[in-house]
Amino acid sequence: MDSNPLYRFGRHLAGLRKKYNWAQDKLALESGLARSYLSGVERGKRNISLRNICILADTLGVPPHELLSFDAGMTALTDARANLSPSDPYPSLNRAMQKLSDRDQLWMAELVRTLSVRLNHGQLRQD
Template structure:
């Protein structure tokens, strides 16, 4: 399992997005963030800002802490 928190956050974000059956494009529209930025976050290439974590959590109807939990084993 990766240990880089950016990668772990990205995996958790993918898990939450797929649970809603949303594409990156849909999440981008719902959160107001750029799709290319979201792709970088999901790949663990971006160091996401706290305000963006809150935007994503609100769009996905989850708590910010949910996004910071370790991803499920089947996603890792």
């Protein structure tokens, strides 16, 4: 069974997920994939698509090739990911922003710029 690439990929995915203390339910919720599907992938019973590999990589905050490097070590992470918190909100925020219309994305970007300027100048800080 260890020679089966589906099984090795699934064990690697489970290892990455567990390293950051994410339950399958959390990964399913954050990625938009069904928990039962993720369970099948982690057990090596489901053949995962490239699209879903990219979705999971984005959700976990790793490059897609990290998920495909299941032969290089079960949980070898990139330096950038190793410094992030397991509850890092950016992948979720990025996916949410992509769902907005162009107009709403521009509005949100302007809001973030305005808040950033005000925070940097101490206008929103409470002393």
